[in-house]
Amino acid sequence: MSSLGFSLPIIYLLVSSLCFLSGGLWMSLPGLFLLIGSVIFDATLPFDKASHDKGSKTLLNILLYSTLPGVYLAIVCFNIEMAKSSHSISVIETIGAYFSIGLLIASTATTVAHELVHRVGNPWAVRAGRWLLAPTLDTSFAIEHVYGHHANVATRVDPASARYGETVYMFFLRSTFGGVRSAWHIETQRLAKRGGKSAWSFSNRVLSGQLMSLCVLALFVAIQGPVGALSFLAVAVVGKFYLEAINYVEHYGLVREIGKPVEPRHSWNCMHRFSTRFLFNLTRHSHHHAKGYLPYWKLQSQESAPNFPHGYMLMLVLSMFPPVFKRCMAPHLEHWVNHLATEAERTLVLQRAV
Numbered sequence: 467m468s469s470l471g472f473s474l475p476i477i478y479l480l481v482s483s484l485c486f487l488s489g490g491l492w493m494s495l496p497g498l499f500l501l502i503g504s505v506i507f508d509a510t511l512p513f514d515k516a517s518h519d520k521g522s523k524t525l526l527n528i529l530l531y532s533t534l535p536g537v538y539l540a541i542v543c544f545n546i547e548m549a550k551s552s553h554s555i556s557v558i559e560t561i562g563a564y565f566s567i568g569l570l571i572a573s574t575a576t577t578v579a580h581e582l583v584h585r586v587g588n589p590w591a592v593r594a595g596r597w598l599l600a601p602t603l604d605t606s607f608a609i610e611h612v613y614g615h616h617a618n619v620a621t622r623v624d625p626a627s628a629r630y631g632e633t634v635y636m637f638f639l640r641s642t643f644g645g646v647r648s649a650w651h652i653e654t655q656r657l658a659k660r661g662g663k664s665a666w667s668f669s670n671r672v673l674s675g676q677l678m679s680l681c682v683l684a685l686f687v688a689i690q691g692p693v694g695a696l697s698f699l700a701v702a703v704v705g706k707f708y709l710e711a712i713n714y715v716e717h718y719g720l721v722r723e724i725g726k727p728v729e730p731r732h733s734w735n736c737m738h739r740f741s742t743r744f745l746f747n748l749t750r751h752s753h754h755h756a757k758g759y760l761p762y763w764k765l766q767s768q769e770s771a772p773n774f775p776h777g778y779m780l781m782l783v784l785s786m787f788p789p790v791f792k793r794c795m796a797p798h799l800e801h802w803v804n805h806l807a808t809e810a811e812r813t814l815v816l817q818r819a820v
Contacts, residue, residue, distance in 0.1 A: 469521030469763075471743040472529045475574050478744070479536030482570055486543040486563070489551050493544070494562025497569045500779060507740035508777025514739040515767045518747065526763050530746060533578040534594050540570055541601065541682075541701075545689035548697060552690070568704025571601050576709045577745050581762050583608040596675055600682045601698075602705040605675025606649035614648045616758050620722035620732040630719040630799065630815060633788040638710045646672070708782070715781045716751050719799045720772065721807075721814040730756045730771040731806040737767050738777035745778060772802045 482496035518526075544567045548555070555563075575598040582595030592608065599605045611626070618624035625644025628637045653670050657663040668674050679702075686694035686701075715734065722732045736742070736749035747754075747762040752771035754760070774781055775798060784791045803812050 469518070469525050469529070472518075472526060472746060474740075474744045475578075475746070476529060476532045476536050479533065479540050479570070479574060482566070483536075483540045483543040486540060486547050486567075489547045489555075490559055491562060493547065493559060494566055496540075497562065497566035500569055500573060501783070504740050504744065504777065504779040505783075508738035508780065511739040513737040513767075514742045515737055515769065517766060518763045521763065523763070526761075530578055530581060530762070531594065533574055534598060537571065537575045537598060537601075540567070541685070542689070545686055545694065545697070549690045549694075552693065564700050564704055567701050569708055571701065571705035572708030572712070573745070575599070575601060576604075576607075576705070576712075577748050579608070580611070580748065581746055583612055584758055585761075586612065596671075596678060600675070600678040601702060602709060603676075603679045603702045604706055604709065605678055606646050606672050607709075608675070609652050609671055610645045610649040612758075613652050614645075616728070616755065618724075619728055619755055620717055620720045621724050623724070626713045627717040628714045628719070631792065632718075634711050634714045634785040634791075635788075637714045638707055641710050641713055642706065711782045711785055712748075712778070715774070715778070715785055718795060719815070720802065721811050723808075723810050723814070728755050730768045731802070733771070734774055735768045735771040736774040736778060736781075737769070738774070741778040742767075749778065772798060772806060774798075 478496070478499070485492045485495045544563065548563065579595040579598035582591045582598070585591035585595075596605045596608050599607050615624055615626045618627075620627050625641045625648060628634075628641075632640075649672050650665070650670075653672050654665040657665055657667070657669055660669075663669050666673070668677075683695060683698045686698040688694070690697055717733055720732050720734070722728065730752035733751040733755045735752040738749065742749045747765045750765035750767055752768040753765045775794060776784070784794055799815075803815055807815065
Protein backbone atom coordinates (compact mmCIF):
# COMPACT_ATOMS: atom_id res chain seq x y z
CA MET A 467 0.00 0.00 0.00
CA SER A 468 2.97 2.35 0.49
CA SER A 469 3.29 2.54 -3.30
CA LEU A 470 -0.04 4.37 -3.47
CA GLY A 471 1.59 7.35 -1.78
CA PHE A 472 3.18 8.06 -5.16
CA SER A 473 -0.30 8.42 -6.73
CA LEU A 474 -0.49 11.98 -5.36
CA PRO A 475 0.89 13.59 -8.57
CA ILE A 476 -1.64 11.97 -10.94
CA ILE A 477 -4.51 12.82 -8.59
CA TYR A 478 -3.23 16.38 -8.47
CA LEU A 479 -3.01 16.54 -12.29
CA LEU A 480 -6.57 15.28 -12.75
CA VAL A 481 -8.01 17.68 -10.17
CA SER A 482 -5.95 20.53 -11.67
CA SER A 483 -7.41 19.80 -15.11
CA LEU A 484 -10.92 20.16 -13.67
CA CYS A 485 -9.89 23.42 -11.99
CA PHE A 486 -8.57 24.80 -15.27
CA LEU A 487 -11.82 23.91 -17.06
CA SER A 488 -13.81 25.61 -14.27
CA GLY A 489 -12.15 28.93 -15.10
CA GLY A 490 -11.95 32.05 -12.99
CA LEU A 491 -10.19 31.85 -9.66
CA TRP A 492 -10.47 28.06 -9.76
CA MET A 493 -7.47 28.18 -12.10
CA SER A 494 -5.38 29.53 -9.23
CA LEU A 495 -6.20 26.59 -6.96
CA PRO A 496 -3.55 24.11 -8.25
CA GLY A 497 -0.77 26.62 -7.59
CA LEU A 498 -2.17 27.69 -4.22
CA PHE A 499 -2.46 24.07 -3.12
CA LEU A 500 1.23 23.46 -3.80
CA LEU A 501 2.27 26.80 -2.36
CA ILE A 502 0.27 26.52 0.88
CA GLY A 503 -0.89 22.92 1.22
CA SER A 504 2.48 21.30 0.66
CA VAL A 505 4.13 23.61 3.21
CA ILE A 506 1.51 22.71 5.82
CA PHE A 507 1.72 18.97 5.11
CA ASP A 508 5.52 18.98 5.23
CA ALA A 509 5.49 20.89 8.50
CA THR A 510 2.93 18.66 10.24
CA LEU A 511 3.52 15.13 8.91
CA PRO A 512 6.34 12.98 10.36
CA PHE A 513 9.54 12.56 8.37
CA ASP A 514 9.61 9.81 5.74
CA LYS A 515 12.74 7.72 6.34
CA ALA A 516 11.29 4.41 5.17
CA SER A 517 12.44 2.30 2.24
CA HIS A 518 10.02 2.31 -0.71
CA ASP A 519 11.54 -0.74 -2.36
CA LYS A 520 8.89 -3.23 -1.27
CA GLY A 521 6.00 -2.10 -3.47
CA SER A 522 4.92 -3.39 -6.87
CA LYS A 523 7.48 -2.25 -9.46
CA THR A 524 4.78 -2.39 -12.14
CA LEU A 525 2.52 -0.07 -10.15
CA LEU A 526 5.40 2.25 -9.31
CA ASN A 527 6.23 2.55 -13.02
CA ILE A 528 2.58 3.04 -14.00
CA LEU A 529 2.26 5.89 -11.51
CA LEU A 530 5.44 7.44 -12.93
CA TYR A 531 4.53 7.17 -16.63
CA SER A 532 0.93 8.29 -16.07
CA THR A 533 2.34 11.75 -15.44
CA LEU A 534 2.99 12.22 -19.18
CA PRO A 535 -0.66 12.08 -20.31
CA GLY A 536 -1.72 13.81 -17.08
CA VAL A 537 0.51 16.81 -17.75
CA TYR A 538 -0.65 17.21 -21.34
CA LEU A 539 -4.29 16.84 -20.26
CA ALA A 540 -3.76 19.72 -17.84
CA ILE A 541 -2.04 21.78 -20.56
CA VAL A 542 -4.94 21.21 -22.97
CA CYS A 543 -7.54 22.11 -20.31
CA PHE A 544 -5.59 25.25 -19.45
CA ASN A 545 -5.48 26.30 -23.11
CA ILE A 546 -9.17 25.59 -23.68
CA GLU A 547 -10.22 27.79 -20.78
CA MET A 548 -7.77 30.57 -21.66
CA ALA A 549 -9.14 30.61 -25.22
CA LYS A 550 -12.75 30.59 -24.00
CA SER A 551 -12.31 33.35 -21.42
CA SER A 552 -9.77 35.51 -23.27
CA HIS A 553 -12.07 38.57 -23.20
CA SER A 554 -13.46 38.13 -19.70
CA ILE A 555 -10.60 36.90 -17.51
CA SER A 556 -9.25 39.42 -14.99
CA VAL A 557 -5.60 40.28 -14.40
CA ILE A 558 -5.62 38.47 -11.02
CA GLU A 559 -7.17 35.37 -12.57
CA THR A 560 -4.63 35.43 -15.40
CA ILE A 561 -1.69 35.68 -12.99
CA GLY A 562 -3.14 32.84 -10.91
CA ALA A 563 -3.64 30.66 -13.96
CA TYR A 564 -0.08 31.07 -15.24
CA PHE A 565 1.32 30.64 -11.75
CA SER A 566 -0.59 27.36 -11.45
CA ILE A 567 0.31 25.87 -14.83
CA GLY A 568 3.97 26.85 -14.47
CA LEU A 569 4.26 25.35 -11.01
CA LEU A 570 2.32 22.27 -12.13
CA ILE A 571 4.75 21.64 -14.98
CA ALA A 572 7.82 22.20 -12.82
CA SER A 573 6.62 20.01 -9.95
CA THR A 574 5.25 17.09 -11.99
CA ALA A 575 6.57 17.10 -15.57
CA THR A 576 10.13 18.12 -14.75
CA THR A 577 10.35 15.86 -11.69
CA VAL A 578 9.29 12.78 -13.64
CA ALA A 579 11.43 13.79 -16.61
CA HIS A 580 14.41 13.89 -14.26
CA GLU A 581 13.73 10.27 -13.34
CA LEU A 582 13.10 9.07 -16.90
CA VAL A 583 16.07 10.66 -18.67
CA HIS A 584 18.36 8.77 -16.30
CA ARG A 585 17.10 5.49 -17.76
CA VAL A 586 19.58 5.75 -20.60
CA GLY A 587 19.22 2.06 -21.48
CA ASN A 588 15.52 2.57 -22.24
CA PRO A 589 15.00 4.89 -25.26
CA TRP A 590 11.23 5.03 -24.64
CA ALA A 591 11.77 6.30 -21.11
CA VAL A 592 14.23 8.96 -22.30
CA ARG A 593 11.85 10.01 -25.09
CA ALA A 594 8.96 10.34 -22.61
CA GLY A 595 11.22 12.39 -20.35
CA ARG A 596 12.07 14.75 -23.19
CA TRP A 597 8.38 15.27 -24.01
CA LEU A 598 7.86 16.22 -20.36
CA LEU A 599 10.67 18.78 -20.69
CA ALA A 600 9.37 20.20 -23.99
CA PRO A 601 6.81 22.61 -22.42
CA THR A 602 9.64 24.50 -20.71
CA LEU A 603 11.92 24.67 -23.79
CA ASP A 604 14.35 22.61 -21.76
CA THR A 605 14.89 19.28 -23.53
CA SER A 606 18.63 19.96 -23.39
CA PHE A 607 18.31 19.18 -19.65
CA ALA A 608 18.09 15.49 -20.65
CA ILE A 609 21.63 15.75 -22.02
CA GLU A 610 23.39 18.18 -19.72
CA HIS A 611 21.91 16.83 -16.49
CA VAL A 612 22.82 13.19 -17.09
CA TYR A 613 26.21 13.63 -18.79
CA GLY A 614 27.30 17.02 -17.44
CA HIS A 615 25.76 17.83 -14.08
CA HIS A 616 26.21 14.36 -12.59
CA ALA A 617 29.88 14.35 -13.54
CA ASN A 618 30.58 17.92 -12.42
CA VAL A 619 28.17 18.42 -9.51
CA ALA A 620 29.35 20.79 -6.77
CA THR A 621 32.41 21.87 -8.80
CA ARG A 622 33.12 25.27 -10.28
CA VAL A 623 32.57 24.04 -13.84
CA ASP A 624 28.99 22.88 -13.18
CA PRO A 625 26.40 25.49 -14.24
CA ALA A 626 23.68 23.69 -12.24
CA SER A 627 25.40 23.89 -8.83
CA ALA A 628 24.57 27.10 -6.96
CA ARG A 629 27.49 28.83 -5.30
CA TYR A 630 27.48 30.18 -1.77
CA GLY A 631 25.93 33.64 -1.70
CA GLU A 632 24.60 33.43 -5.26
CA THR A 633 20.97 34.51 -5.61
CA VAL A 634 18.40 32.32 -7.33
CA TYR A 635 17.92 35.04 -9.96
CA MET A 636 21.59 35.15 -10.97
CA PHE A 637 21.70 31.37 -10.81
CA PHE A 638 18.69 31.12 -13.14
CA LEU A 639 20.56 32.99 -15.86
CA ARG A 640 23.89 31.23 -15.31
CA SER A 641 22.37 27.74 -15.15
CA THR A 642 20.00 28.26 -18.09
CA PHE A 643 22.58 29.53 -20.57
CA GLY A 644 25.40 27.42 -19.15
CA GLY A 645 23.24 24.31 -19.35
CA VAL A 646 22.40 24.82 -23.02
CA ARG A 647 26.04 25.55 -23.83
CA SER A 648 27.14 22.41 -21.97
CA ALA A 649 24.49 20.26 -23.70
CA TRP A 650 25.59 21.54 -27.12
CA HIS A 651 29.22 20.74 -26.31
CA ILE A 652 28.31 17.23 -25.13
CA GLU A 653 26.29 16.57 -28.27
CA THR A 654 28.92 17.87 -30.70
CA GLN A 655 31.50 15.62 -29.05
CA ARG A 656 29.15 12.63 -29.25
CA LEU A 657 28.40 13.23 -32.92
CA ALA A 658 32.09 13.72 -33.75
CA LYS A 659 32.79 10.27 -32.31
CA ARG A 660 30.00 8.78 -34.45
CA GLY A 661 31.56 9.23 -37.85
CA GLY A 662 32.05 12.98 -37.65
CA LYS A 663 28.35 13.89 -38.03
CA SER A 664 27.56 17.59 -38.26
CA ALA A 665 26.42 19.32 -35.10
CA TRP A 666 23.75 21.01 -37.23
CA SER A 667 22.01 17.76 -38.18
CA PHE A 668 18.88 16.49 -36.48
CA SER A 669 20.99 13.73 -34.99
CA ASN A 670 21.88 16.50 -32.52
CA ARG A 671 19.46 15.98 -29.63
CA VAL A 672 19.63 19.66 -28.71
CA LEU A 673 18.11 20.54 -32.08
CA SER A 674 15.61 17.68 -32.21
CA GLY A 675 14.52 18.66 -28.71
CA GLN A 676 13.64 22.14 -29.93
CA LEU A 677 11.35 20.54 -32.50
CA MET A 678 9.54 18.83 -29.64
CA SER A 679 9.06 22.22 -27.97
CA LEU A 680 7.80 23.63 -31.27
CA CYS A 681 5.15 20.90 -31.27
CA VAL A 682 3.98 22.07 -27.84
CA LEU A 683 3.99 25.65 -29.14
CA ALA A 684 1.80 24.48 -32.04
CA LEU A 685 -0.61 22.92 -29.53
CA PHE A 686 -0.98 26.27 -27.73
CA VAL A 687 -1.52 28.13 -31.02
CA ALA A 688 -3.99 25.53 -32.31
CA ILE A 689 -6.22 26.07 -29.26
CA GLN A 690 -5.68 29.74 -28.39
CA GLY A 691 -4.83 31.16 -31.79
CA PRO A 692 -1.86 33.53 -32.34
CA VAL A 693 -1.92 34.64 -28.70
CA GLY A 694 -1.06 31.04 -27.87
CA ALA A 695 2.56 31.73 -28.84
CA LEU A 696 2.89 34.34 -26.08
CA SER A 697 1.01 32.05 -23.72
CA PHE A 698 3.44 29.23 -24.40
CA LEU A 699 6.45 31.47 -23.77
CA ALA A 700 4.95 32.66 -20.47
CA VAL A 701 4.31 29.08 -19.34
CA ALA A 702 7.80 28.00 -20.44
CA VAL A 703 9.54 30.82 -18.54
CA VAL A 704 7.53 30.26 -15.34
CA GLY A 705 8.06 26.49 -15.48
CA LYS A 706 11.76 26.83 -16.29
CA PHE A 707 12.31 29.30 -13.45
CA TYR A 708 10.80 26.89 -10.94
CA LEU A 709 12.97 24.08 -12.33
CA GLU A 710 16.10 26.16 -11.84
CA ALA A 711 14.95 27.16 -8.36
CA ILE A 712 14.82 23.44 -7.53
CA ASN A 713 18.35 23.02 -8.93
CA TYR A 714 19.40 26.03 -6.88
CA VAL A 715 18.29 24.73 -3.48
CA GLU A 716 19.45 21.15 -4.11
CA HIS A 717 23.15 22.06 -4.23
CA TYR A 718 23.39 25.55 -2.75
CA GLY A 719 26.80 26.27 -1.28
CA LEU A 720 28.12 22.70 -1.39
CA VAL A 721 31.49 22.05 -3.03
CA ARG A 722 33.60 19.14 -4.26
CA GLU A 723 37.14 18.84 -5.53
CA ILE A 724 37.30 18.07 -9.27
CA GLY A 725 38.23 14.43 -9.76
CA LYS A 726 37.05 13.32 -6.31
CA PRO A 727 34.11 10.86 -6.00
CA VAL A 728 30.58 12.22 -5.74
CA GLU A 729 29.27 11.40 -2.28
CA PRO A 730 25.92 11.97 -0.49
CA ARG A 731 27.36 15.03 1.28
CA HIS A 732 27.53 16.89 -2.04
CA SER A 733 23.72 17.34 -2.32
CA TRP A 734 21.03 18.47 0.08
CA ASN A 735 18.71 15.71 1.30
CA CYS A 736 15.11 16.20 2.46
CA MET A 737 13.10 13.90 4.73
CA HIS A 738 9.75 15.72 4.61
CA ARG A 739 6.96 13.29 3.81
CA PHE A 740 4.73 15.21 1.40
CA SER A 741 7.65 16.46 -0.69
CA THR A 742 9.08 12.94 -0.82
CA ARG A 743 5.89 11.31 -2.09
CA PHE A 744 4.77 14.10 -4.41
CA LEU A 745 8.20 14.43 -6.04
CA PHE A 746 8.89 10.70 -6.55
CA ASN A 747 11.77 10.66 -4.05
CA LEU A 748 13.54 13.61 -5.68
CA THR A 749 14.02 14.68 -2.07
CA ARG A 750 16.50 11.81 -1.64
CA HIS A 751 18.85 13.74 -3.85
CA SER A 752 21.97 12.87 -1.89
CA HIS A 753 21.53 9.16 -2.62
CA HIS A 754 20.53 9.91 -6.21
CA HIS A 755 23.79 11.72 -6.91
CA ALA A 756 25.83 9.00 -5.23
CA LYS A 757 24.03 6.31 -7.29
CA GLY A 758 22.28 8.00 -10.21
CA TYR A 759 21.38 4.73 -11.92
CA LEU A 760 18.91 3.65 -9.22
CA PRO A 761 15.14 3.95 -9.90
CA TYR A 762 13.32 6.31 -7.58
CA TRP A 763 11.85 3.61 -5.35
CA LYS A 764 15.32 2.32 -4.41
CA LEU A 765 16.57 5.67 -3.18
CA GLN A 766 17.08 5.81 0.58
CA SER A 767 16.88 8.74 2.96
CA GLN A 768 20.33 9.89 4.03
CA GLU A 769 20.20 11.15 7.60
CA SER A 770 23.98 11.61 7.65
CA ALA A 771 23.88 13.83 4.54
CA PRO A 772 23.19 17.57 4.74
CA ASN A 773 19.43 17.97 5.24
CA PHE A 774 17.03 20.79 4.42
CA PRO A 775 15.48 22.54 7.40
CA HIS A 776 12.13 22.63 5.55
CA GLY A 777 10.27 20.86 2.73
CA TYR A 778 10.90 21.62 -0.94
CA MET A 779 8.17 24.20 -1.50
CA LEU A 780 9.08 26.33 1.50
CA MET A 781 12.74 26.16 0.46
CA LEU A 782 11.76 27.40 -3.01
CA VAL A 783 9.71 30.25 -1.54
CA LEU A 784 12.58 31.27 0.75
CA SER A 785 14.99 31.23 -2.21
CA MET A 786 12.94 34.04 -3.79
CA PHE A 787 14.08 36.26 -0.91
CA PRO A 788 17.89 35.98 -1.01
CA PRO A 789 18.73 37.57 2.38
CA VAL A 790 16.18 35.33 4.14
CA PHE A 791 17.37 32.23 2.31
CA LYS A 792 21.01 32.96 3.08
CA ARG A 793 20.26 33.39 6.79
CA CYS A 794 18.18 30.21 6.80
CA MET A 795 20.95 28.14 5.22
CA ALA A 796 23.91 29.68 7.07
CA PRO A 797 23.84 27.39 10.14
CA HIS A 798 23.31 24.30 8.00
CA LEU A 799 26.22 25.20 5.73
CA GLU A 800 28.34 25.88 8.80
CA HIS A 801 27.49 22.40 10.08
CA TRP A 802 28.43 20.94 6.68
CA VAL A 803 31.77 22.75 6.70
CA ASN A 804 32.60 21.70 10.26
CA HIS A 805 31.36 18.10 10.23
CA LEU A 806 30.98 16.77 6.67
CA ALA A 807 33.45 18.59 4.42
CA THR A 808 37.07 17.65 3.86
CA GLU A 809 39.82 20.16 4.57
CA ALA A 810 40.14 20.92 0.86
CA GLU A 811 36.37 21.46 0.59
CA ARG A 812 36.44 23.89 3.52
CA THR A 813 38.97 25.95 1.60
CA LEU A 814 36.82 25.82 -1.54
CA VAL A 815 33.78 27.12 0.33
CA LEU A 816 35.64 30.32 1.15
CA GLN A 817 37.02 30.63 -2.38
CA ARG A 818 33.57 30.30 -3.93
CA ALA A 819 31.82 33.02 -1.99
CA VAL A 820 30.23 35.32 -4.55
